[in-house]
Amino acid sequence: MSVVRIQSEANSATLATGMDRVIARRKLPRWALVAAGAVILLLLALAWWLAPHGNRQTVPADRLTISEVRNGTFDDFLPLRSLVTPLLTVYLDAVEGGRVEKKVVEDGAFVEKGQLLAVMSNADLQLATLRSETDVAQQLNNLRVTELSLSQTLSENERAVTQAENELAKAKRLYDLQQPLAQRGFVAAKVFGDTKDDLVFQQKKLREVRAAQSTQGRLQSSQLTQLRATARSLQAALGIARGNLDQLNLRAPVSGQLSSFAIEVGESMSRGERIGQIDSPGRNKLRAQVDEFYLGRVQPGQVATVDYAGKTYRLKVAKIFPQVKNGIFEADLWFVGPEPQGIQRGQTLQAKLTFGDPAPARLLPNGAFYNDTGGQWVFVVAPGGGSAVKRQVRLGRRNTDFIEVLDGLEPGEKVVTSPYTGFADKDRLDISQ
CATH class of the missing domain: 2.40.50.100 (RNA polymerase II/Efflux pump adaptor protein, barrel-sandwich hybrid domain)
Structure with missing residues (x-):
């Protein structure tokens, strides 16, 4: 047991002196760490720059049309493609x-x-006209019979008045004759009394006959007027029927x-x-097609001109058709004075409609970009030409060549005036040469 312990202590000493030695670590210099960080940041920035972004797009330069804003004179006119048509x-x-x-x-x-x-x-219309003529003739005949009867009644009433007047005159003469005799006693009182009563009766009878005649005369006159109006209506209806047949x-x-x-x-x-x-002979007008953008600016009476065979002819806007179809509405232009000689109906002429006098303005060349933005914003090219940024602008009148700049652009700045198809939703364009 004592031998083993001595060996273990010896091994521990050996390990302590050989295997448990501390090794010192080597560190990079500070300048190397800074250089490595800079390289990493540069690589990240380059990757961010080259990576596509949602609000920017790279566009080849040959795909774009770039125009410069400049000062000039704006001619406020509109060219119109017009078709020669009959005036009436x-x-x-x-x-x-x-x-x-x-x-x-x-x-x-x-x-x-x-x-x-x-x-x-x-055949049906001819038979119907004949039936109408027969019906109208029968009704007119009935009206004439009624009218004749009324005329006879009027005549009888007049004769009754005449007779009553005659009888009254007789009674009056007899009364005038007997009155002085009765006062002297030569005529009996009863006889004179009968004569007096007869005179009073004849006076009353005449008043009644005249009153009856007046009342019947008014009614008969009104009835005759209605009958004659009905006869005229029937004659007019017959004329219409005959006119339809003549059609x-x-x-x-x-x-x-x-x-x-x-x-x-x-x-x-x-x-x-x-x-x-049927077209009016020798007189023509121009039917012009106008972009709906100008619907509010084209007014009746505005002056237009057309050049034909080396001469300029004046026209005026006579009528506007506000119905818009496929972005186009139409207007009629009438010639003021003589018409061009030799123009043919159906021929196309290029007219020029004037809105106002020429005036100084900042001008941007007209381009298809206007259809994409409505004149609310444009892509303005940076001075170096490597990029273009969206900018809000205010544009005014335009003609075939230029657009009037009201605000947002200065002379000398360049604008992308070609169509914005494919990048109209972007805020920045990177222009690759």
Whole structure:
């Protein structure tokens, strides 16, 4: 036991002197740690710069159109693509339906007012007109019988008054004759009394006959007036029926050039069906198509011009059609003075509508960007040309070449004026060369 303990102590001493030796650690210099941190930060910043961000986008320079803001004179006008159309167009509709029996003129012919164009037939309408004529004739005959009866009654009343007046005159003469004789006793009192009573009776009778005649005269006069008005209405109805029958003969309502008249013999036409139109001869207007942006600025009476064959012709805005279709509304321009010689209907002319006089302004070249932003903001290019930043602006009038800058841009600044398709929601553009 004592030997083992001595060996363990010896081993412990050996381990203490050989295996449990402390090893000193080596440390990096401070400058190396600082350099390593700087390199790491630089790498992180470079990775952040190169990584895509939600509010910025890299765009090739050849995809963009960059324009410069400058001072100049703004011409407030609008070019209009216009179509030559007739000044006046009257449409032809079938007032009554029927079958085309005869075509008198051909499409494209010049016609005079009232000229016969075609003849149609309608058996039902013809029979209905005949029935109407018969009914009206019978009613008119009844009215005439009634009117004759009233006239006879008026005549009888007048004869009754005349007779009463005559009898009164006789009674008055007899009374005047007997009165002085009765006072002297030559006529009996009873006889004179009867004569006096007869005079009073005849006076009363005349008053009653006249009163009856007056009352009946008023009633009969009113009834005659109504009968005559009814007769006129029946005559008018008969005239309308005959007029509808005459509508089967298609006539030109005005003079002019007949167009779109494509009916054929044997063809059946419905009531109200469009059968053609007549255009005013030798007089034209321009039907212009205008962007809906200018709906509030185009007003009747504004002046426009059109250049044709080396001459300038004046027009005015005559009518505006405010219905917007596919971003376009229409307006009619009438010539003021002579029209261009040789223009053809359906021909396209380029007109120029003037809104105001030229005035000094800051100008930005017009571009497709306006359709994407509505003129509320633009991408302004940085001085170096490597980036562009979104900026709120206020733009005013515009024409085909320039847009008036009211606020937000200064002369010399550059703006991206090409379409903003694909990056309109970004705040910054990185322009790669």
